[in-house]
Amino acid sequence: MTEQSKINRLLSALLGRNSDVRRTSKGEGGFGLPEFASTDLKPEPAPMTIVHHPDGRMSQYPPVEKWDDWVEWDGKLWPQRVARRYMLIPTVCFNCESACGLLAYVDRETLEVKKFEGNPVHPGSRGRNCAKGPATHNQTYDPERILYPLKRVGKRGEGKWKRITWEEALSDIAGQMRESRLKRRDGIVYHVGRPGEDGYTNRCIVAWGVDGHNSHTNICSSSARLGYALWSGFDRPSPDHANARVILLISSHLETGHYFNPHAQRIIEGKMAGAKLITMDPRLSNTASMSDLWLPTWPGSETTVLLAIANYLIQTGRYDRRFVRRWVNWRETLAAIRDGKLDLGDPALQAEIAGLAFPLSEDDFVYFDRALKALYRDFTFERAAEEAQVPVERIRQAAEWIADCDGRLAAHVWRAASIGNLGGWQVARALFFLNVLTGSVGTRGGTSGNEWNKFVPKPFASPPGPEAWNELHFPIEYPFAHYEMSFLLPHFLEEGRGSIDVYFTRVYNPMWINPDGFMWLKALRDESKIKLHVALTPTWSESAWFADYVLPMGHGGERHDLMSQETHAGQWIAFRQPVRRVAMEKLGRKVRYTYEANPGEVWEENEFWIELSARMDPDGSLGVRKWFESPYRPGEIITVEEYYRWIFENSVPGLPEAAAAEGLTPLQYMRKYGVFEVKRENYTPYEKPAPAGKGVEVDGERKVGFETPSGKLEFFSETLYNWGWPEREYTIPWPLKSHVHPDNIDVQKGEMVLLPNFRLPTLIHTRSANAKWLYEISHKNPVWMHPSDAERIGVKTGDLVRVTTEIGYFVDTVWVTEGIKPGVIAMSHHLGRWRLQEDLGVNPGMSALARLEEDEEGRFKLNYIHGARPWKSFDPDTERIWWEDVGVHQNLTHAVHPDPLSGAHCWLQKAVNVRKADPGDRHGDVWVDTNRSMQVYREWLALTRPANRFSPDGNRRPLWLKRPLKPQAAYYKLPKVAISRNGQGGHEVEQPVIAKAGQ
Amino acid sequence: MFTPHQAAQAYAQAFDLFARLYRHGLTPALVIEAAQLPDLAAVAPQPYDADEAAAAFHTLFAMNVFPYQSVFLDPDGLLGGGETDRVRAGYRRMGFVVDEANEPADHLAHELDALAFLCQAEAEAWEDERWDMVARAQQLQADFLDGHLLRWLPAFTAAVQRQEEPFYAGLAELTLALAAERRRSLEPGRLGVQRARDEDIALTPRSHLNGAGDALTLTPADEPPAQRVERLLANPQTDLDAIAAFLLTPAYSGLFLSRRDIGRLGRAAEAPHGFGERRQMLRTFLRSAAEFDRFDAALAGLRSLVEDTAWTLRRWGSETVSLSTVQPWLDRLSATRRLLETLEAMSPSASQLRNHGVNFHQNAIE
């Protein structure tokens, strides 16, 4: 057939058929580097907003009145003078938990974002940011960002994807949620890394009627939380660094830590005003190097050092007796001594106390003083110095400064030693003991509870707590877990404890960030255990690779959220905004959904949850839909704008008035400033008079007090005593023997401690790989090693070492430095990203191409084929990648170490062997035996004292302790039948011997 | 046979359908439409699986052969440069509004849409008996085909042919035939309206050499490929990267090398080909071939690619399109042939090349 007749045939066929000629156009592309319009306007001199920083520096910002129309020269085009016309839209950084303010410079014509700078009116960050704030721009214009919803084609993890529409994704996922919810109330799970928002998504989960919240807390802060909670009911500290006399940090707050930028500026401010800075860290961090006193304590010895300082205050009487008498549960403690619940180690004094007339009088406080002296007398400086391997003078010096702090001790531990060690929660408890002894609780320059300084407003309607208990998150072995046992999820699944119907990972990369990643890999690819995995992420990750849906979500300038943090002794609330959307609206364009303003088809999460929830329950029969109906338009689905409008109009005290004063609605006010200061100062709120029927009596007055059973700060914990932990080392602040205690590390045999949990200041956990500037600054994580150790094993900087852990090994280069304690090796978190396919997965410049192999017996091997490579994209910078080493993924080789109380993963690893690499070893090699993984897991699981054997009241968990999205009280009851294995039931559960508690 | 009016209608539908196929791939809705056309039905995947089809589409057009005019004609070989602007100017001239939200103006689907738009306009003009408008619409079609689509479609089609996707290979060949046939049918006297040339010129300036109003004439820096090769060979700075850059620029080399092509070359020559963007892959391939004594094999692979492509183009030149349409591509290919031959002649020393900072020319010749 000739070409001509072929075409004729084609044309005839077309003429003969009935076609509807549609002209839609959807395809890839259209996304690239931002472009900006020039303007004939010239920058005019304007009175700049000047922020005087307390450290003496000063910054200038365009004045708020000019934010809607700001003209300035384009600095990039210098020496040409090209003026640009912007709209300055405030938003909130999404790159760590600090919630610093950002100001987006949005081109008024092209609507592209030129840069992100600080927001000068934000009371927490005060116009400043760390490097990660402005890097929001990199993320926004990352050539590898995911722009469209993708659905898996082929097997999970095979790497084949197709683009789908949002409607397809929403209806399929909502359908599966509905199906699950009709069957059970623990089948839907939302697994989040750092939330970066307050309350919105949690409300959605509760509205779905499930117990489905899962967080990364147990690989982060759970031990610190338990330590603080046992004292006070609040689960995290809020130090007032700026006004402190002594700042005591068990962390590296000047470079990372909660809340990095807001805290770092206030620590330096305090220091400039004369505060002494003391840091405990086996590693010479930037913070340690800025400190007046560095205590390079052996990991796990921190509690002993803190108690030695406490002992010094106690024995010398240099503690705040009035505060302790008024606010510590000393009466309950003396009663416990009387009843033999607490052994003083001093029989004579114990007998004397037993003989006291109860109830006690104020004067009996002397017995508590004597009891403290008896309890802690062995905690000498010498003992602490020996355990910590630190010169004794330094500990004495620290104690002197603290004794002199005058109620102004700002102290903080969040991850560091508390998450590192078995029993790390006692580090936080011993640290807060110093706040208690010095009376630095909630004072100016002291340490507050986070809730006093954080403001979370109520939304228009709050669904009641779930009528369910998720056994996979809060299994009966861990009644004190703070909180979900998230990092054991794969181990629980492996044991057949349950399954998940719909699993959302939200900006979270569990397989990469958790210990024992190959166990995650096994779980994630098993479709019988995780039936549907939806990854909500702006960028590729190792875990998203094993998802069924990959749904692109917006970055810091592309979404709505509310956020408040306890950055200092005051309260503020900040509004994250999709800056292009806001600019478009200000320019008079109507925007219904944020994705209309975002690149590609990137949604914002808030709208995603609304649309998804509405589709989950289209007719309202599940009782879900009603929580997503507009308070302004009854019966109709809410818009994201209405959600926040209601909050600003009704639940932020002072905001409507402040807005009215400027002739704005509350929503307009927040759109304009991006932040509102709710309270300037909030010291010692527990001293306030209690509302009728509430609070606790102190010196004859009813006070607000603390959220503990006694209403006071709890030195002796009756709760722990009653729940099966009656020994002294649990009921009061006391050292617990760490799993990396020197007794457990035989240096002569080549054993060392691996400190794997420090962060470099430019890393956003696993989200840095889409920020080119950040990766240029730090991309590799060599093993820090002391020269004496390097000499012993015969390596020098740059050599390869093989580090063998309990379950496998990895190979990395070594960096020989005096900045780490002998016997300890350190390695930064968050580096060693990899991908399995050349052109898909984590950015090629930020990850290594790897080969993954596995044998029949559950052993895994990861080898790098090559490191980072430049690649071509619309961004010429991607061709300028000059580094190859992107670090080594150490977490894969970490055994899980669940603390039996707090449930924390104790990050410190016993390095069974550290030696020069074998001839065949290559950088990045990882080998793991998951059989060993399960064995170590079981060893640690055996340390627990499960609720079904020890609960004093038939509950799974003490009711008064916090828990995210607390179920209704009835669901705290222990189950009669173990773990609902997909509704198939299990064995009978041993029931608690209630009597045991009271004996 | 059709009346000219019917022909315009049919072409409008054909271009529209093809545009949607290049935009969305073989979706479940489109597979039904395609099934009605025997030539497409014959190459449609059997059995049809929507997921597989979507993956194949993505692999072909997002990862391997990029369906943009600028990629084939821009001397930079990059998207969104002067060629894209020229296409935009062409649309402006014909009054076609392009939605660039998802794809830039020079995406194949947009160009086919523009033709569908013109054919539709022509069909309507026939209905309204507006002969001047008929003539104008025909003139614009001819101009657009000459100035844009037909200038790159042969090379694009040749590239798609190699990608082991029978459906798209068939679709591309059919697209080329359709465009060529349309162009032929627009020759004066064939469609019933004698064009009044004077009037035409006033109304519709010729596109590709006459965009003065838009200041968008053919890139002046557009150097004849043969000259480019001579300059490359004479330049002492020329290294393997420069050669890779030449080969990867269809506007010079006449070849479009997809990742899959480079991968295949690498396997045939038993030399690693790296990953990522094409430039990176080809560089790695050439460098490693030079390093591991596989340079001859690499050149031989490239040579046979050139010969195969030239053969295909020549066949189309005699059967499908006019020879003048493929001639520029044949010229480019012969320039590439000359380059490869010269390299082959130097090969013993070329094969001793090492990776970085090696000055190809000096090492090779001195």
Ligand code: SF4
């Ligand atoms: S400290 Fe955190 S919130 Fe503040 S700028 Fe840095 S990354 Fe953003």
